[in-house]
Amino acid sequence: MNLVLIAEQTLNGLQLGVMLFLLAAGLTLVFGIMNLVNLAHGALYMVGAYLTTYFHQTTGSFALAVLLGLAGTLLVGIVTELVALRTLYERDHLDQVLATFGLILFFNELVAILWGRAAIYSTIPDYLSGHVQITAQLRYPLYRLVIIGIGLAVAVLLWWVVSRTRLGMLIRAGASNRAMVSALGINIRLLYTIVFGFGAALAGLAGLLSGPIYAVQPGMGELILIQVFVVIVIGGIGSIRGAFAGALIVGMVDTLGRAFLKPTLATVLSPTAADAAGPAMASMLIYLLMAVVLAFRPEGLFPSRS
Template sequence: MLNGVQFGLMLFLLAAGLTLVFGIMDMINLAHGSLYMIGAYLTATFVGITGVFWLGVLLAVVGTALIGMLLEFSILRQLYRRDHLSQVLATFALILIINEVVRIIWGSQPLLLSAPEGLSGPIEILPGLNYSAFRLTIIGVGLVVAMGLFLLVNNTRVGMWLRAGASNREMAQAMGVPIKPLFTLLFGVGAALCAIAGAFLGPILAVQVGMGESILILAFVVIVIGGIGSVKGALVGALLVGIVDTAGRAFLPLLLSQVASPEVASNLGPALASILIYLLMAVVLFFKPQGLFPART
């Protein structure tokens, strides 16, 4: 269950920027997962250069945020007035281009990104219960970033603009909200959140070309469950998806082994766990078609 919370918080970092971009700009950005991949690659590179994990993460976050703002300013800004099909095609092309650029710069082989030496072992969180210190750190970082994002959205003027844009973009623009700088800033924040997720999931998963596509699907599931444009919905949806996915992979093979052979249980369990996420989405949409916490209510 702790693994589910940890995975859910990292999904939240991806989904938060994606849901704000979709909710405020009405922009479907399939290249959002590519920023996650860039963040992981930059982290592995900077950690290798500096030898300090936390400094590498900081440099990667800044670098990915700048890349995200550059993409918005140079390419994505031209797509705001286009229909969703044009946005999907253009950002899918960006995925292919970014994948090839990453392959040219870093090669096709996965990069090694290890957890900090001081966090590589387990820690006793309860009597008789040991848990990975690095995963526990990920939970802490995810909670701190989520709290900071909530403070930004709910207690600052920029956050007020973001909430107004998510509720009614045309009215917010008519009332004098600086839309273009806001969009660029929003892309930078979303890219920085992607970089944090890539930096901390890299040592657990793998830093490789194409790593953003699979997790992007889960991020879209999260924002559909939580409600487009809602940061609170992204957090709740991410935790639900993370816990359901991880608990399903852990417990379904055990349950199936009671009625089937171990081989069948080990093969069928993960497949059914993957289905559970989409079943959860279908149930939520049946009762709440706009998601759990839609921004436009």
């Protein structure tokens, strides 16, 4: 194993990690503040990818498409919140899981009606494609570096919003004591709608970033959603810090597992046994990690204060 490869795989892990973080941040915010389990978060990711791809095709400008896509996902998120989710805040998790499971079916089918069941074409704009020479031996796709950059920027921005702004103060207050916040005359409903829309926009951002490199098709959200749940459970549900740590851990473990588990096993097992066990174990690795974390810390690594 050479160092360049390890460095490259670390970048890959980081890139997967920030992508998971963008999704996990919205999900964990919504859970932490509204106590809502939103399985349909992946559907918003899909909506972001579809809207951006659609606007990219119709306007021809990727930058404009990104803005329209983000705004569109925000809008879809807010409408969903107003129409369906609002009444679910006071319900138990079971109702939330089921209703949002229904929303997944609804959105997947709606997208299939609007754009067909086949994956649609989406591509990276020319100015973001190509490679960057990082060291003499290591070159890395520019677009993936952009994803890492945006993800880290969002993490910093979120940290700033949550810890330094009035909105952040309300968010923190809302997470620890809802009744008190509304008793102080804050419009809690409005706060919820804002937070949900914000989470939806983050999911949309993840979706629009992933559109050009993944397949934009109905059901694309569910493929990644379960990993995102693993992230927030490991990190501690409701905690942005936890989501960030969890996302990076899961991104790294998954990537490094896929890359190095088989060669490592081959040094102790026979090649055929390593061939059989390597990929199977790599697929289960993050779930195993989650079980271990929960066995020792049932509230995740960074439990939120509430």
